[in-house]
Amino acid sequence: xxxxxxxxxxxxRQQQLTMRVHLYTLVDxxxxxxxxxxxxxxxxxxxxxxxxxxxxxxxxxxxxxxxxYERASGNIRRVLSAMASSSAGVSWxxxxxxxxxxxxxxxxxxxxxxxxxxxxxxxxxxxxxMADVASLMxxxxxxxxxxxxxxxxxxxxxKLKGVHPHA
Numbered sequence: 001x002x003x004x005x006x007x008x009x010x011x012x013r014q015q016q017l018t019m020r021v022h023l024y025t026l027v028d029x030x031x032x033x034x035x036x037x038x039x040x041x042x043x044x045x046x047x048x049x050x051x052x053x054x055x056x057x058x059x060x061x062x063x064x065x066x067x068x069y070e071r072a073s074g075n076i077r078r079v080l081s082a083m084a085s086s087s088a089g090v091s092w093x094x095x096x097x098x099x100x101x102x103x104x105x106x107x108x109x110x111x112x113x114x115x116x117x118x119x120x121x122x123x124x125x126x127x128x129x130m131a132d133v134a135s136l137m138x139x140x141x142x143x144x145x146x147x148x149x150x151x152x153x154x155x156x157x158x159k160l161k162g163v164h165p166h167a
Contacts, residue, residue, distance in 0.1 A: 006084075006092050006153070006160060013151060019096050021150060023069040025080050026050075026091040026106070026125050029062045035088060036079045046071035048103040050125065054110065064110075064125030066093075066103050089127030089156030091163075095149045105148040127154040134163045 010023045029049070033040050040061040041047040051063035067076065069092075084090045095102050112122045124130055124145075131154055134142060142164075146152055152164035 006155065009151075009153070009160070010092075010094060013094050017096075017150065021094050021096050022099070022102075024093040024095060024099070024102065025067045025069050025072075026093055026127075027065050027067065027080070027083060028088075028123075028126050029060075029065050031083065031088040031126075032065060032079065033061075035083045035086070041065050041067060041076065046073075046099070047076070048099055050103055050106050050110070052103075054107055056110075056121075064106065066099060066106060068099050084155040085158045087128070087157055089154055091125065091127045091130055092151075092153040092155060092160075093149045094151040097148050102148055109145060127156055130154050131161055131163050 006023070010021075014021055027041075029040055041049075043049060043052075046068040048066045049060035049063065050066055051057055051060035056063060067080070069077070069080070072080070080090055093102070097105065106125075109124060110121060111119050114120055122133070124133060130152075134145075134152075137145060146164045149164055151162065153160055153162050155161070
């Protein structure tokens with residue numbers, strides 16, 4: 001899959017499905033700011049801070065961001081491309097959900113319960129570790145986690161890798 005571009009894969013996926021789907025990028029806000037010379041994405045119709053409306057809202061700029069790639073500006077696309085080509089990486093999500101409902105779905109997956117009963121933040125928005133996180137999930141956990149997406153891929157150092165079983 002490393003030789004395929006996300007745009008080509010998205011186009012192919014759109015042709016396979018009978019419904020409209022969207023291409024989203026999920027990024028770590030701190031890594032995005034590093035790639036964008038210190039600036040975070042701005043809250044627009046094409047970019048949602050996933051920590052908004054959560055107890056961690058004060059950290060929203062540094063947390064996960066969901067970006068509608070098709071509606072993103074050329075500058076944002078350049079930053080995302082640079083991240084995908086670097087060790088920072090990005091996650092690519094192909095989903096039939098509009099951006100806000102998908103952000104809500106992702107919010108509901110931020111916290112996980114540890115075996116000892118404590119709660120921990122699941123850094124699924126960090127492309128560098130998402131493939132490993134997904135491989136630790138049992139089949140039913142994977143199906144429940146990835147249900148709002150048709151495909152979930154990560155691109156790190158320019159290498160595209162499928163994470164979701166349908167990718």
